[in-house]
Amino acid sequence: MSTPVQNKQLTSVSVRPMREPDLAEARRIVRVAFGTFVGAPDPESFQADREYVFTRWRADPGGSLVAEANGSLAGSNFATKWGSFGFFGPLTVRPELWDRRIAQSLLVSTMDLFEKWEVREAGLFTFAHSPKHIGLYQKFGFWPRFLTAIMSKDVNKRDASSTKYSALNEHDRAEVLSACRQLTDSIHEGLDVTSEIRSVWDQSLGETILMWGGDSLDAFAVCHCGEGTEAGKNTCYVKFAAVRPGPGAENNFDRLLDSCEALAAECGLRRMEAGVNLGRGGAYRHMLQRGFRTDIQGVAMHKPDSAAYNRPDVFVLDDWR
Ligand SMILES: CC(C)(COP(=O)(O)OP(=O)(O)OC[C@H]1O[C@@H](n2cnc3c(N)ncnc32)[C@H](O)[C@@H]1OP(=O)(O)O)[C@@H](O)C(=O)NCCC(=O)NCCS
Numbered sequence: 001m002s003t004p005v006q007n008k009q010l011t012s013v014s015v016r017p018m019r020e021p022d023l024a025e026a027r028r029i030v031r032v033a034f035g036t037f038v039g040a041p042d043p044e045s046f047q048a049d050r051e052y053v054f055t056r057w058r059a060d061p062g063g064s065l066v067a068e069a070n071g072s073l074a075g076s077n078f079a080t081k082w083g084s085f086g087f088f089g090p091l092t093v094r095p096e097l098w099d100r101r102i103a104q105s106l107l108v109s110t111m112d113l114f115e116k117w118e119v120r121e122a123g124l125f126t127f128a129h130s131p132k133h134i135g136l137y138q139k140f141g142f143w144p145r146f147l148t149a150i151m152s153k154d155v156n157k158r159d160a161s162s163t164k165y166s167a168l169n170e171h172d173r174a175e176v177l178s179a180c181r182q183l184t185d186s187i188h189e190g191l192d193v194t195s196e197i198r199s200v201w202d203q204s205l206g207e208t209i210l211m212w213g214g215d216s217l218d219a220f221a222v223c224h225c226g227e228g229t230e231a232g233k234n235t236c237y238v239k240f241a242a243v244r245p246g247p248g249a250e251n252n253f254d255r256l257l258d259s260c261e262a263l264a265a266e267c268g269l270r271r272m273e274a275g276v277n278l279g280r281g282g283a284y285r286h287m288l289q290r291g292f293r294t295d296i297q298g299v300a301m302h303k304p305d306s307a308a309y310n311r312p313d314v315f316v317l318d319d320w321r
């Protein structure tokens with residue numbers, strides 16, 4: 001893939017799939033770009049305990065894009081396919097090259113990927129206070145809707161009423177993936193996060209917790225644990241969690257979060273982190289009652305401008321970062 005785009009001061013920018021030799025520089029650019037944007041004192045070491053680039057590339061090299069400008073790496077973006085739903089990020093450009101339409105070159109290719117994957121809806125998480133970010137994504141048909149809160153709390157001792165994906169044999173793992181797919185499909189048609197469960201398992205990033213009600217799966221949570229994952233040091237991060245809709249959903253959500261905390265304690269982690277869209281009013285209120293506090297908030301932008309699975313009765317945790 002190569003998408004030459006004429007650019008303000010640069011002769012041309014081309015976009016191609018990320019390759020292994022790009023990873024270290026792409027990771028440096030991700031840190032320096034976010035570190036610069038938020039005004040961190042040492043941008044190069046911004047959130048250096050968290051990993052996105054190596055892990056997402058390993059999970060899906062085809063969804064990882066780089067932009068080259070004048071022969072060197074200028075930025076990158078990661079597209080993720082969750083079945084019928086797609087999202088992208090982290091999208092970053094080297095700060096000295098900002099405002100030269102490099103992000104837009106990456107986004108053109110990202111939209112091509114969504115089209116190829118035939119996703120029905122797409123989304124992203126961005127800085128709600130930044131007119132540049134909102135304006136940039138609106139150009140590609142994304143519309144700002146509810147805030148998404150990134151919340152955290154200290155880990156308390158809890159009882160787990162769940163099983164672990166890592167304890168299953170190969171045959172049972174295949175069945176569980178299908179049960180997870182059925183559960184998410186019952187929330188939003190075609191939603192499928194098996195790639196996240198596989199990535200955590202294949203790369204030893206954490207654990208997937210499974211909560212059963214008799215023979216059927218009531219809820220599951222894909223957790224990243226500790227440094228070198230999306231969680232970072234001392235943290236258990238719920239990358240995605242979902243509860244089967246119905247009258248028992250809130251109670252099952254509570255039990256699922258107990259199991260996530262029990263996992264964190266077992267791994268010696270002191271902090272829980274999870275994102276929830278405020279359009280999921282029931283889940284958000286429950287997180288507050290449980291003692292989660294918001295550390296940062298951004299806005300979810302949707303394409304098309306409709307709720308997707310950010311609805312009041314949906315007990316899902318994720319944040320599209
Ligand atoms: C956000 C980021 C990726 C943008 O990259 P970039 O290459 O500078 O962006 P581009 O030059 O392609 O696009 C900028 C666009 O923003 C929009 N924009 C800027 N200011 C705007 C404003 N006040 N109102 C509306 N739109 C605005 C314009 O559409 C502009 O495009 P134009 O050149 O056609 O006018 C880059 O600044 C970055 O790496 N930031 C730090 C990390 C980050 O925040 N990543 C995104 C997280 S969601």
